[in-house]
Amino acid sequence: MxxxxxxxxxxxxxxxxxxxxxxxxxxxxxxxxxxxxxxxxxxxxxxxxxxxxxxxxxxxxxxxxxxxxxxxxxxxxxxxxxxxxxxxxxxxxxxxxxxxxxxxxxxxxxxxxxxxxxxxxxxxxxxxxxxxxxxxxxxxxxxxxxxxxxxxxxxxxxxGLPVLSTLKELVETGDEVARIEGVFSGTMSFLFNSFMPVGGGGGQFSAEVKKAKELGYTEPDPRDDLNGLDVARKLTILARLAGLEVESPTSFPVQSLIPKELESCSSGDEFLSRLPEFDGEMDKLKEEAAREGKVVRFVGSIDVAKKDVKVGLEKFDASHPIAALKGSDNIISFYTKRYGSNPLIVQGAGAGGExxxxxxxxxxxxxxxxxx
Missing domain, CATH: 3.40.50.720 (NAD(P)-binding Rossmann-like Domain)
Incomplete structure (x- = not known):
């Protein structure tokens, strides 16, 4: 034996x-x-x-x-x-x-x-x-x-979602990955699902950030989530696995949700106390999307053919899978040659110790x- x-x-x-x-x-x-x-x-x-x-x-x-x-x-x-x-x-x-x-x-x-x-x-x-x-x-x-x-x-x-293993298998079995798109941050998912739920409502942006922090969804300093770098790092990893030589998470457009004036705040608490001053800008975005029958979400996307990687706010129809996310769930859609116009979707809890x-x-x- x-x-x-x-x-x-x-x-x-x-x-x-x-x-x-x-x-x-x-x-x-x-x-x-x-x-x-x-x-x-x-x-x-x-x-x-x-x-x-x-x-x-x-x-x-x-x-x-x-x-x-x-x-x-x-x-x-x-x-x-x-x-x-x-x-x-x-x-x-x-x-x-x-x-x-x-x-x-x-x-x-x-x-x-x-x-x-x-x-x-x-x-x-x-x-x-x-x-x-x-x-x-x-x-x-x-x-x-x-x-x-x-x-x-x-x-x-x-x-714990099988995101990388799914992408590796697509690539290694010879499928052609055209595009990857999704909500990659549990924090940003929670924040925008409560800021602009499908069907209307939702609180002021600063209040939702404060709530997310109190519930333990954000980093101790929420700016570490709102600067978009966490999502940019995840996209860098996926883009490299899809075959793109992305130099670093700062080598492509990443939209930060930190108002310029608050970048130099000395602490997360000072940042949170001043964030309500800038609610007007986010309210405007929300109203604009609502008029079009859409919702705003913070997403990352990779266009493999165009070698185009970006992170930021985008508008989605209420019927889109990204719009319908709940809580702090992640959703990652793989658009490939084999899957045609119906992407392969991996969705579920994208954060949490267990x-x-x-x-x-x-x-x-x-x-x-x-x-x-």
Whole structure:
């Protein structure tokens, strides 16, 4: 009978997504230990920006006490080169789960991969920063053109929705993707569905932003959502997977909803307190769309043939699938040769710790199936 397999897992970033992932990992570990042959998962490292807990002997940390153990840990935080070394010298294959949105960690992905360490992550930065980093990552990865570790990042776009895997399959099976269009931000979805619901109504824009923040839909500083950069990063990733060499998320038109005068506010709170001064402009947009029988939504689109990528406000008929979204749902439409005038649509919850973690866990399962 084949020998049991041992896999070593390091989790960087243990906020909402990281915590949800570790509890999903515990359940997965239990299931895999009962398979034949069994796979033994050892959680050997957990860290947040200022604290780290790791097993120097590579024995598994406790799933039930890792939070309190991390809180009381006095181990010095490992610089990234030391973290690479620690994982590369694990007794068997190691996987880095990066649940941060940290650029420095993302910049080092090629170093991890070249040492045979696989990576699963919802971190958009590695795949949407400059094109050279994207090339470097996939030149090192075994599922690119390299011979290093594997890398998967399904939940960098659309949380747990199968957006990237759908696009990859379309491309790899030879379909021609003409256009991709959709609502890619749970925050912006919630905001515009409540600012201008189909059928009329909705509050003032500033009040809806404040409500979205209170409900935990926005970043601590709502400007980080309203500047459109989060959506631009997701479009950069999709455009590159569709074959376009997009240089960076600032290399195409991105409409910011931050009034020029408020860009220099010293805090998110100051920004929110002054935003009502600019409600008139958004009201005008709403009235204009209503007169045409349409609604306003914040969307991203990629025209593959024209190599045209853009992010911003657009008007849609009330009958359009984008108009009918509910809550903080995402919707991504793929217009391709095979699907003709009826796009392939992926729709559902595009934000939230549990669903994002599910995408990460799904990627981990892909790596486990590939590792021998």
């Amino acid at each position: 084949p020998a049991p397999r041992n896999v070593y897992i390091a989790v960087v970033g243990v906020g909402g997504v990281g915590k949800a992932f570790i509890s999903q990992l515990e359940a997965l570990s239990h299931r895999l230990s009962h398979r034949r042959p069994p796979t033994n998962i050892s959680l050997i490292l957990v860290s947040r920006s200022s604290q780290i807990l790791f097993s120097e002997s590579y024995r598994s940390l406790s799933f039930s006490t890792w939070e309190s153990d991390l809180a009381s840990s006095k181990q010095p935080v490992l610089p990234i080169p030391d973290l690479v070394e620690y994982l590369a010298t694990a007794p068997e294959k190691a996987i880095l789960v990066d649940n941060t949105s940290n650029q420095n960690v993302a910049d080092c992905y090629p170093q991890f991969l070249r040492r045979g360490i696989s990576i699963v992550t919802p971190n958009k930065k590695g795949f949407s920063s400059d094109f050279a980093l994207w090339q470097d990552i996939f030149a090192a990865a075994a599922n690119g053109s390299g011979s290093g570790g594997y890398i998967f990042h399904e939940s960098s776009v659309g949380a 669903v994002t973690a599910m995408g990460v866990t799904g990627d981990l399962i892909k790596v486990l199936q590939l590792l021998h």
